[in-house]
Amino acid sequence: MPSLKIKTEVAELGRIFAAVDELGSQNNWPDDFIFRINLVVEEVAMNCIKYCHMEGVSDFEITMDPQDDVLTIEIIDAGRPFDPLMDAPEADTDSDIEDRAIGGLGIHLVRTMTDDMRYRREADQNHLTLIMHKPS
Numbered sequence: 001m002p003s004l005k006i007k008t009e010v011a012e013l014g015r016i017f018a019a020v021d022e023l024g025s026q027n028n029w030p031d032d033f034i035f036r037i038n039l040v041v042e043e044v045a046m047n048c049i050k051y052c053h054m055e056g057v058s059d060f061e062i063t064m065d066p067q068d069d070v071l072t073i074e075i076i077d078a079g080r081p082f083d084p085l086m087d088a089p090e091a092d093t094d095s096d097i098e099d100r101a102i103g104g105l106g107i108h109l110v111r112t113m114t115d116d117m118r119y120r121r122e123a124d125q126n127h128l129t130l131i132m133h134k135p136s
Contacts, residue, residue: 003063008049016041016062027066033134037071040113040130043106044075052079073130082126083119084110 002019006012017038024034041062048060060077084107111117116131 003061005059005061006045006048008052008058008060010046010049012049013042013045016045019062019064023064023066027134029134033132036113037073037132040110040132041073041075043110044128044130047084047106048075048077048079051082052077069134069136071132071134073132075128075130076125078125081121083121084128085117085119 002023004015004019006016020034020037020041023029024031024037029037045060045062052058052060058078060075060079063074063076065072065074110130113132114130115133116129118129118131120127120129
């Protein structure tokens with residue numbers, strides 16, 4: 001079960017993508033599934049990089065646990081409490097792009113591309129769990 005300690009720096013995204021690609025190769029996942037995983041993890045990681053800590057560089061952790069046809073991804077950070085299921089603005093997908101408020105589309109994308117999404121706050125850390133079923 002790969003676990004990565006990631007610094008809140010954009011340059012770290014390459015390490016994440018490499019780990020996802022390697023895990024996908026080891027598990028013979030189709031390319032489109034690997035692409036979806038990378039997209040979802042990139043969105044959550046960018047939120048950690050941008051918003052977890054307002055000053056300086058810190059770390060967060062990504063754990064990926066492949067079991068049969070299900071991948072469980074857990075992202076843990078010690079940033080301010082943020083429950084994307086409750087705290088993220090609802091994405092406006094109906095209005096014209098120039099009329100939409102900023103925010104919410106990234107979490108909407110994560111919700112759409114995962115099969116389940118759970119949040120808990122434990123020991124002063126955010127724990128976001130994402131479940132993705134491998135396509136048949």
